Amino acid sequence: MRIDNVEIIKDLARGAVLLGTGGGGDPYIGQLLLQQEVREGRSVEVISADSLADDALIVSVAGIGAPTVLVEHLQAKGICQQLLQKMEKQLGQRVDAIIPAEVGGLNSVIPLALGAQVGLPVVDGDGMGRAFPHIEMVTFSVYGNSACPMIIQNELGDTIVIEKASTNRKAEDIARVVAGSLGAMVYSALYPMSGKDAKNKAILGSISYCLEIGRGIRESRAQCTDPFEGLMSLLNRPDLDRYAKILFDGKIVDIQRETRDGWHFATVTMQGLEDSHDEFRLELQNEYLTAQRNGRTVCLVPDLIATLDRETAEPVTAEKLKYGQRLKVIGLSAAAMMRRPECLEVFGPRAFGLTEPFVPLEELSP
Amino acid sequence: MNGSSEYSSATGLRIGIDVGGTNTDAVLMRGKDVLAYSKQATTPDVTSGVSSAIRSVLMQSSQDPAAIGSVMVGTTHFVNAFVQRRDLQEVAIIRVGLPMTSGILPLIDWPEELRDQIGEHIFMVGGGSYYTGQEYTPLDRQAVAKAAQTIAERGLQAVAVSAVFAPIRPDLETAVEQILREELNDIHITLSHQVGGIGLVERENAAIINATLHTLANKVVLALEHAMHALGLDAQLYLTQNDGTLMDTEAARQYPITTCAAGPTNSIRGAAFLTDDQDAIVVDIGGTTTDVGVLSKGFARETSDSFEMGGVRTNFNMPDVVSVGLGGGTVVHRLEAGQVVLGPESVGYKLSEEARVFGGSTLTTSDVAVFRGQLDLGSKALLNDLSVEQSELVARLAHQTVESAVDQLKTSAADIPVILVGGGSVLIDGDLKGASKVVRPEFGTVANAIGAAIAQVGGRVKQLLDYQAEGGRDAAIQKAIQQATENAVAAGAKIETVTVVDIEELPMPYMQTDAMDVRIRVVGDLNL
Numbered sequence: 001m002r003i004d005n006v007e008i009i010k011d012l013a014r015g016a017v018l019l020g021t022g023g024g025g026d027p028y029i030g031q032l033l034l035q036q037e038v039r040e041g042r043s044v045e046v047i048s049a050d051s052l053a054d055d056a057l058i059v060s061v062a063g064i065g066a067p068t069v070l071v072e073h074l075q076a077k078g079i080c081q082q083l084l085q086k087m088e089k090q091l092g093q094r095v096d097a098i099i100p101a102e103v104g105g106l107n108s109v110i111p112l113a114l115g116a117q118v119g120l121p122v123v124d125g126d127g128m129g130r131a132f133p134h135i136e137m138v139t140f141s142v143y144g145n146s147a148c149p150m151i152i153q154n155e156l157g158d159t160i161v162i163e164k165a166s167t168n169r170k171a172e173d174i175a176r177v178v179a180g181s182l183g184a185m186v187y188s189a190l191y192p193m194s195g196k197d198a199k200n201k202a203i204l205g206s207i208s209y210c211l212e213i214g215r216g217i218r219e220s221r222a223q224c225t226d227p228f229e230g231l232m233s234l235l236n237r238p239d240l241d242r243y244a245k246i247l248f249d250g251k252i253v254d255i256q257r258e259t260r261d262g263w264h265f266a267t268v269t270m271q272g273l274e275d276s277h278d279e280f281r282l283e284l285q286n287e288y289l290t291a292q293r294n295g296r297t298v299c300l301v302p303d304l305i306a307t308l309d310r311e312t313a314e315p316v317t318a319e320k321l322k323y324g325q326r327l328k329v330i331g332l333s334a335a336a337m338m339r340r341p342e343c344l345e346v347f348g349p350r351a352f353g354l355t356e357p358f359v360p361l362e363e364l365s366p
Numbered sequence: 367m368n369g370s371s372e373y374s375s376a377t378g379l380r381i382g383i384d385v386g387g388t389n390t391d392a393v394l395m396r397g398k399d400v401l402a403y404s405k406q407a408t409t410p411d412v413t414s415g416v417s418s419a420i421r422s423v424l425m426q427s428s429q430d431p432a433a434i435g436s437v438m439v440g441t442t443h444f445v446n447a448f449v450q451r452r453d454l455q456e457v458a459i460i461r462v463g464l465p466m467t468s469g470i471l472p473l474i475d476w477p478e479e480l481r482d483q484i485g486e487h488i489f490m491v492g493g494g495s496y497y498t499g500q501e502y503t504p505l506d507r508q509a510v511a512k513a514a515q516t517i518a519e520r521g522l523q524a525v526a527v528s529a530v531f532a533p534i535r536p537d538l539e540t541a542v543e544q545i546l547r548e549e550l551n552d553i554h555i556t557l558s559h560q561v562g563g564i565g566l567v568e569r570e571n572a573a574i575i576n577a578t579l580h581t582l583a584n585k586v587v588l589a590l591e592h593a594m595h596a597l598g599l600d601a602q603l604y605l606t607q608n609d610g611t612l613m614d615t616e617a618a619r620q621y622p623i624t625t626c627a628a629g630p631t632n633s634i635r636g637a638a639f640l641t642d643d644q645d646a647i648v649v650d651i652g653g654t655t656t657d658v659g660v661l662s663k664g665f666a667r668e669t670s671d672s673f674e675m676g677g678v679r680t681n682f683n684m685p686d687v688v689s690v691g692l693g694g695g696t697v698v699h700r701l702e703a704g705q706v707v708l709g710p711e712s713v714g715y716k717l718s719e720e721a722r723v724f725g726g727s728t729l730t731t732s733d734v735a736v737f738r739g740q741l742d743l744g745s746k747a748l749l750n751d752l753s754v755e756q757s758e759l760v761a762r763l764a765h766q767t768v769e770s771a772v773d774q775l776k777t778s779a780a781d782i783p784v785i786l787v788g789g790g791s792v793l794i795d796g797d798l799k800g801a802s803k804v805v806r807p808e809f810g811t812v813a814n815a816i817g818a819a820i821a822q823v824g825g826r827v828k829q830l831l832d833y834q835a836e837g838g839r840d841a842a843i844q845k846a847i848q849q850a851t852e853n854a855v856a857a858g859a860k861i862e863t864v865t866v867v868d869i870e871e872l873p874m875p876y877m878q879t880d881a882m883d884v885r886i887r888v889v890g891d892l893n894l
Contacts, residue, residue, distance in 0.1 A: 028679075032470045032567065039474060068883070069497055071565040072531050075469035113469070155466045156502060183496055253779055320671065324774040 001124070001208060003112060004043030008211065009034045014315060015214030016108040019206075021304045022318035023264070023287035024105015024131030025067050033075055034109055037116035044115035046124050046207050047097065052195030056096040058123060059087055059192050061114055062107045062135075064152070064175055065185035070106075073185055076155040080114040083153055083189040090149050090161065091192060099123040099198055101138055101191065103206040104131030104287075110187075112207075125202035127191070128347070129209075129335045130304050133263065133286040135175065136168035137347040139337055140191050143201040147171040150190040154182040203335045217313050227313035228328060235332055243333040243362040247291050247298050248280040249273065249310060252325045268321060270329070280329065282307070284318050289352050291329060293366065299331035300354075302338045302347050303361045306330050331361045379434050381420060381601070382819025384632055384812075385412055385441040388653045388715045389789070391815040392419035394427050394434075398639075402426035403812045405789070407715060412443050413589045420597055431598035436892070438818040440606040443586060444579050445626035449676040453582040456485040457574055458522045460513055462493040462505060462529035462538055463566070472528075472570055477677040484578055487522060489513035493538055494530030497830055501535070510542050514549035524577040528558035528570035534830045554580040554620075561623055561682050563828055564883060568672045568681035575678065576623040583622035587615045604892075608684055610635045610666055610817065611824030611889055614858065623682060626675070630657045631685045632817030634666040637785040639820050640807035646783040647772050647801075650813065651790035653695045654712035658771040659687040661785070665867050670885075688771045694790035695721070698729040698760055706759050708767065722748050731793055734760040741792050761795070769799045776800065787813035824889040825854030825864075831884045843869065843884070850888045859890030 003009065013031040016024070037043070052058065061080050063070065088095055100111045103126040115122040127138025135147055150162040150171055160178050165171035171190075179186045193201070212234060220230025228246065235244035254269040264286050272278035281292045288305035291298050299305050307316050310326045321327075337343065339360060345351065348358045379401075383392045385408055393403040404422035409415035416439065424431055447453050459472045472488050473481050491513065492506035517525065525546060529538040539557040546555055556577040562569030591603060604612040606628040618625065633650040637643075644664045650657045660667035669686040672679055691710030695717045699707040713720040713728055720726035722733045723744025729752075735741040737749045737757045772784060781802035786794055787810040798804055809816060827850040836842035851864050868887040 029470070029567075032474055036470050036474050066497075068564060071567070072497070074463075074467040074566060076466050077468040079469075183502070251773070323777050326774070 001046045001211075002043050003034070003046060003116070004038055006035055006038065009038065011214030011218060012112070012207075012211050013109060013214065014217055015210035015212070016103065016105055017317060018213050018306045018308070018315035019108070019129070019210055019304065020104035020131040020317065021287045021306055022284055023133070024102065024107070025063075025070070026317055026319075027106045027109050029070055029074060030106045030109025030113065033113035034116065037113055042116040044112050045121045046112075047121040049123050049125050049199045049202060049204050052097060052123065052198055054194060054196040056195030057091065057093050057192060058097050058099050058195060058198045059084065059095050059189050060099050060101040060127070061111050061187065061189050062101045063110050063185065063187050065179050069183065069185035073155060073183075078117070079153065079155055079187055080110065081118050082157075083151055083187055084114065084118060086151050086153070086159065086161075087149070087189040087192065090151065095120065096195070097121045097123050099202060100126040100207070101135065102126055102128050102131045103203075103210050104128075107131075108207070108210060122207070123198055123202065124207045125198065125204040126206045127202060128302075129203040129206045129338060130302070131287055132347055134169070135172045135190065137351075138191070139203060139343060140193060140197065140201050141168045142343050142346050145191055145193050145197055145201065147190045149192065150175065150188060152178050152182070152186050152188045154186050158182050203337060217315075221312060231313055232330075235330070241336060245331050245361065245366050246328055247305070247331045247366055248293060248329045250278070250280060250327070252321060252323055252327065255321055255323060264318075266318060268318070270327065273326070282329070285352055288318070289349070289354065290356075291331065297356060297359070298364050298366050299361050300349055300356060300358055301352060302334040302344070302358075304332040304334060306332065333361050379429065380436045380438065380819050381423060381434055382815045382817070382821075383416055383419060383437065383439045384629060384814035384818055385416065385439065385443060386629055386652065386814070387442070390415035390419045391812045392423050393809070393812050393815040393819050394423040394429065395816070395819045400809050400816065401429070403809065403815065405812070411589070412441060412586060413593045416590065417593045417597060420594075420599070424597070432600055434599050434601040436602040436604060437594060437599065438604045438606055438612060438821050439590065440628035440632045440814065440818045441625060442627070442629050444583060444622040445675065447582055448575055448579060451479060451483060451676075453585075454483045454578045455524055455581045456483070456487065456522055457577040458487040458489065458513070458517045458520075458525045459570070459574060460489045460491060460510065460525060460527045460542060461570065462491055462527070462542060464490055464492040464494075464506070465503065466494055466530055467566065470567065472574070475567070475679060480677065484574065487517070487520060489516070495535040495538060497531060497534065498832065499531070499534045499830075505538060505541055507545060510545045511549060514546050517553070518550055523552075524554040524556070524580045526556045526558070526570065526573035526577040528566060528573055530566060531830070532557070532559040532569070533564055533828055556580075556621070560621060563670055563681055564830070565672060565681050568679055571678050571680045572623060572682045575675065575680065576621060579622040580619070583619050587619050591615065604821070606632055606818050606821045607824075608682070609668065609824055609826075609887065610821055612821045612858070612892060617857070627684045627687070628818075629814055630659050630687045631666045632814040632821070633657065633787055634659045634661050634685065634817065635820065636813030636815070636817030637661060637787050637807065637810070638664050639816055640787075640809060640813060641785055641805050643783045643785060643805065646785050646805070647775055648785045648787065649768055649772065649791070649794070650788040651786070651793060652693050652788050653714050653717065653790060654691070654693045655689050656692045656768060656771065656788075656790070657687050657689050658768070658775055659685050660775050663867065686775065688774050690767055690771050692731070692764060692767045692790075692793070694730070694732045694793065696731045698731060698734060700729065700756065704755060704759070706756060706763065708760065708763050731760065731764060731790070735792055738795075740795050764793050765796060765798060768794055772798065773800050786810065822889045823854055823857050823859035823892050824887060825850040825852065825857060825859070826888070827853070827884070827886045829884055831882055833882060843886070846884055846886045847888065850886045854888050854890050858893050860893040861890070864888050864890035
């Protein structure tokens with residue numbers, strides 16, 4: 001699949017907001033980066049992991065930092081390319097392909113822009129099939145890959161190499177501190193892995209899924225019918241072991257926000273449009289964690305929760321939620337791999353301080 | 367000059383005008399009294415409609431034109447020109463940002479036809495600031511001087527300047543302006559920090575839009591001044607801005623973009639003036655749409671979310687308004703089984719030809735209002751095929767549409783006063799769900815023109831402030847208020863009347879300092 005026009009880029013960005021499950025950073029700046037590449041005549045090939053040689057070298061590239069800084073600094077041309085070169089030097093080997101760490105939010109598009117710049121393919125997959133706030137919250141990490149050597153660089157060329165970290169969580173902690181002193185917005189090359197690793201450990205097909213979602217919303221909207229009909233028939237595919245439900249249709253009656261220890265916490269309360277006793281609640285820690293209807297849990301992390309405009313089905317990030325907004329909330333099953341016990345330990349409910357055990361979306365009654 | 371302004375202060379006579387898509391409304395006011403008002407059709411050139419509206423209120427009140435002290439005009443003409451791609455001029459774009467920002471060039475997300483009209487005169491130069499206000503590299507003055515040469519060679523007349531974190535370091539942009547002024551004569555320069563907030567792409571877009579409207583703004587302001595002169599007026603002319611404050615013609619020529627949403631703001635301010643409520647929801651029902659906005663402490667609540675204007679994403683201050691397709695000319699579709707659907711299309715200014723009560727063939731919301739006895743217009747006898755059930759259904763739908771828009775704008779579940787204004791406000795005759803009371807003020811149909819007539823002068827500051835570096839929160843806020851006050855006085859406010867309207871603090875997550883995005887707005891009475 002080749003990404004070579006503005007329409008496909010916008011579809012991707014729209015899908016990335018939905019898979020960002022409330023967070024992940026608005027992919028708009030990433031979208032513009034990719035638009036710039038396409039305008040200058042470049043494009044990027046998204047390849048299936050099957051086509052990778054087992055000993056190929058695959059690397060993730062991601063932005064880390066404050067959205068407010070990103071929207072001013074944008075991105076210096078070539079910064080991710082330099083990171084890639086530094087990683088190659090570190091490992092003494094050429095990189096064969098790039099893989100996104102997260103398909104939700106900004107970091108889905110940054111690897112694609114880099115791929116277009118340097119002419120490397122991007123693997124159709126990622127480490128979570130959604131967005132998470134920490135770099136250790138990826139399947140690559142769960143199944144034994146180290147984030148290191150991890151190279152962090154800002155736009156002026158200041159560079160830090162984390163050669164080794166005792167755990168990937170430790171690498172995350174170091175990266176946060178470093179990012180602060182490098183100007184609050186940095187880019188990183190991390191998780192060098194083999195082609196075999198990518199095949200076995202990544203959530204496969206997530207970029208095409210992201211694109212399918214963005215395109216699906218646009219097309220069902222153009223058909224002038226209820227855009228949710230088309231979207232849900234695309235998302236809910238029990239034959240592919242993929243489940244999706246409309247969890248709630250209502251309006252926001254309260255939002256409580258708090259920033260603590262670098263996290264964005266929020267509780268969003270909604271009510272039914274006709275029945276004000278029908279209450280729905282979303283808990284958020286950068287991304288949505290749980291959805292409850294009248295006190296009963298209807299969706300739990302790592303399953304995905306997305307908020308969409310109830311008329312246009314445009315996905316809305318949690319940052320933009322306001323009192324009175326009319327939304328449909330949908331739940332999506334996470335990829336099967338994400339629901340394994342060893343994965344749930346790293347990014348299941350307990351990892352976020354919740355006491356409830358994980359129950360798959362399809363087993364919870366809405 | 368002095369004598370003339372003393373005279374006008376003494377009489378306190380002023381004319382407020384709102385140029386809408388369909389109607390140009392005018393009011394003549396003395397102090398708090400409305401002496402005369404008028405509704406005229408809006409004309410494509412704006413000025414003839416304004417002239418007839420002024421003439422009408424002068425005639426009604428038999429006032430001497432020379433006694434009018436000031437004329438305040440709210441118009442959406444500039445934004446319409448941009449949306450319709452009319453009268454746009456080429457713009458040179460100077461971005462101070464290298465080595466950052468180079469991965470995304472200006473205009474990248476603009477529609478092709480607009481890029482063609484603006485031209486692609488892009489100059490990327492070195493310089494810019496961190497969020498801390500510290501420069502990451504000094505401004506490349508030579509590159510700016512070189513850009514100035516090219517601008518002169520290409521004969522460009524307008525420049526948009528943007529710099530990384532200019533809301534914190536506006537001096538980076540003013541330094542560029544200085545260099546350009548040394549090198550170029552008679553050039554229009556828009557600085558991004560004057561028109562937009564945090565978000566380089568959106569702020570730069572706002573600056574480019576403003577620069578491209580510069581020639582048109584000159585033309586319209588001149589035409590308005592000529593028209594006033596021809597009517598024998600020796601009044602000070604002002605335009606109203608999105609935040610409900612005034613700017614003089616010099617500022618209007620410089621920053622036409624800040625007028626683009628003045629209409630809804632003026633309605634909200636006018637509604638506040640006509641009632642005793644300072645906190646309410648204002649529903650302005652026109653011919654085609656209903657604009658619902660929030661009156662908060664006497665002012666229109668603003669939004670700083672990014673939005674698209676004519677296909678371009680931007681982020682300047684706008685009143686927080688929900689627009690829905692309901693107005694006096696809205697078409698009523700009758701379906702089978704007694705169902706009805708409202709609009710969204712409207713017969714607009716053709717109401718007196720197309721509506722059923724005037725012998726036309728289109729059933730409109732106004733026809734239903736006549737049937738129900740809310741409105742006396744045309745011939746009710748022409749509506750004999752309408753049933754009571756259907757007309758009640760239409761009324762209920764209209765109420766529900768307004769109720770839903772009101773609910774979207776409330777910030778809490780508690781009931782709140784609702785003020786109904788605008789020519790189509792007769793459509794709503796009963797109570798509204800969510801409203802603690804429904805107020806229908808006298809002169810409500812020209813609330814927008816009244817809002818223009820009572821507009822004050824404002825000043826604002828929008829900055830990322832590091833409280834630690836500024837000596838604590840209180841000291842930082844005080845300094846910012848002082849700056850905003852100075853801005854207001856410079857714009858013509860009486861210093862002793864300046865008060866703070868709004869202090870907004872948004873914490874910046876991920877940053878390791880006490881940085882806050884601080885927005886302060888002050889207003890004062892016009893120093894006449």
